[in-house]
Amino acid sequence: MKKIIYIFNFTLLLASTISCSGDDSSDTEQTENIGINDSYSVNRLKLLTLSPQSTAESPTTFEWIIQSKTTLKDSVNIKNQQLEFLALYTGAYPVILKITRGNDVFTKQIYIYVTLETPSYSRYISKVYDFFPAVGQFTNTLPEWIAGDSRETMIKKADQTLTGPNPGMISLGGFGGYVIFGFDHTIINIKGKKDFKVLGNAFWSNALPNERGGSSEPGIIMVSYDKNKNGIPDDDWFEMAGSEYYKQETIKNYSLTYYQPQKPETAEVNPTYIKWMDNQGNTGFKTKNQFHSQSYYPEWVNSSSLTYTGTKLQDNYYDLSGNGTNWIGKSYEFGYADNVPNDDDASNIDIDWAVDKYGNKVSLPGIDFIKVYTGVNQEAGNLGEVSTEVTGAYDLHIK
Ligand SMILES: [Ca+2]
Ligand SMILES: [Ca+2]
Ligand SMILES: [Ca+2]
Structure with missing residues (x-):
């Protein structure tokens, strides 16, 4: 149980949902198999692709919620299993991955740290x-x-x-x-x-x-x-x-x-x-x-x-x-x-x-x-x- 709370550190509701959904060992395995880290670092204007794995047999939906207001200016695809993240501005971008499987909802907090490139990009054809x-x-x-x-x-x-x-x-x-x-x-x-x-x-x-x-x-x-x-x-x-x-x-x-x-x-x-x-x-x-x-x-x-x-x-x-x-x-x-x-x-x-x-x-x-x-x-x-x-x-x- 401890491990699940550590990985899905966001909601208590989540922990109770998991405890009702089966034996602990299968739940733990499930979270480990998602294959998503707690944080990522990427240069600005370089595409970061996150692909959570799903081993569940029942239908699963994925949703990515980008919390930072600065991302309103940036481009993020959501409601896909895969997140393609690309940011113009540097900084920390909190992201929540929400996984829905039947009545069960899992969430995972992720941070994407967007860094400045060196040397500077050219706006022209390379x-x-x-x-x-x-x-x-x-x-x-x-x-x-x-x-x-x-x-x-x-x-x-x-x-x-x-x-x-x-x-x-x-x-x-x-x-x-x-x-x-x-x-x-x-x-x-x-x-x-x-x-x-x-x-x-x-x-x-x-x-x-x-x-x-x-x-x-x-x-x-x-x-x-x-x-x-x-x-x-x-x-x-x-x-x-x-x-x-x-x-x-x-x-x-x-x-x-x-x-x-x-x-x-x-x-x-x-x-x-x-x-x-x-x-x-x-x-x-x-x-x-x-x-x-x-x-x-x-x-x-x-x-x-x-x-x-x-x-x-x-x-x-x-x-x-x-x-x-x-x-x-x-x-x-x-x-x-x-x-x-x-x-x-x-x-x-x-x-x-x-x-x-x-x-x-x-x-x-x-x-x-x-x-x-x-x-x-x-x-x-x-x-x-x-x-x-x-x-x-x-x-x-x-x-
Ligand atoms: Ca190619
Ligand atoms: Ca455009
Ligand atoms: Ca011409």
């Missing part, structure tokens, strides 16, 4: 994990491909371009081209607040002072957190359901294949340069324009075709002039990369927009990894293909 642009007029130049560069070399070049406080620019090419990057901490999901932004080179057109349009090349943003804690993005991905996600014009599971152009290539303008075909029965060509003469097909790829799959947004470019000389990209309302200027609030992203592959909303404690891919398949006249650029990303909650 690592690029993958980079695979689609066909585009800046493919092989942003970043530059040099003869002999492998896929790994190109990922390293994207990493050197995007990491740290003064990032440069990469281009993802046409629909589906992507980059995956991460941070040196978990970007926390604070309720009711935007949590991060992906930077691009979008700008408004002077010709349309009253409209939110100009150069907008929206990229789909996906997020993931390191649930299995191995430091790499091999966990489930969740799409940020931006303003277009639920619209009929938006095509989910869109798949597009580009066909490698014949070699050797010429530098000439070519309106039927690279053939593409999608899974909706459409086909067309990516054009080569007079401004960019290098190959638009990733040079380090030997495959005769490249297929990209994802959510496709409706074409957003239109010709304001009517004679093909002034193409304007309409921005979408929220939730995309390279869609509005970086200083516009609509470039900020709320992790609570995350949905799973079935479109169900999910509640994430935070994110470690971001994937961005070009969301539009359109040729915008003399501007060439619509292609998302990425010029960095940062956590909105740390300076």
Whole structure:
């Protein structure tokens, strides 16, 4: 009995409940098997996962009650067997684990001590994990491909371009081209607040002072957190359901294949340069324009075709002039990369927009990894293909 009171040091009611529920030895075993310590220590913005074990045959429910008022600003999942605890602020966080089994209620007091990291976190991208642009007029130049560069070399070049406080620019090419990057901490999901932004080179057109349009090349943003804690993005991905996600014009599971152009290539303008075909029965060509003469097909790829799959947004470019000389990209309302200027609030992203592959909303404690891919398949006249650029990303909650 003494042992039970020590472990569940919170209520006397509890002790009497236990004494009625069976012989002492089985109760003692039960408490020992929960596998939860009295206290834990963790750096801020690092995920702590607590998984109490349950050997009971009868249905058991778990509830985590976070007592500290400061956690109102932090992200905690409750009413799950597993607690995923992530805090922005340092300090002691009292937590009560409440276990209900039939009429029996057990509680356990836990303290989580959240400590300050050393060295300090960076709010900017710390690592690029993958980079695979689609066909585009800046493919092989942003970043530059040099003869002999492998896929790994190109990922390293994207990493050197995007990491740290003064990032440069990469281009993802046409629909589906992507980059995956991460941070040196978990970007926390604070309720009711935007949590991060992906930077691009979008700008408004002077010709349309009253409209939110100009150069907008929206990229789909996906997020993931390191649930299995191995430091790499091999966990489930969740799409940020931006303003277009639920619209009929938006095509989910869109798949597009580009066909490698014949070699050797010429530098000439070519309106039927690279053939593409999608899974909706459409086909067309990516054009080569007079401004960019290098190959638009990733040079380090030997495959005769490249297929990209994802959510496709409706074409957003239109010709304001009517004679093909002034193409304007309409921005979408929220939730995309390279869609509005970086200083516009609509470039900020709320992790609570995350949905799973079935479109169900999910509640994430935070994110470690971001994937961005070009969301539009359109040729915008003399501007060439619509292609998302990425010029960095940062956590909105740390300076
Ligand atoms: Ca949020
Ligand atoms: Ca992982
Ligand atoms: Ca752009």
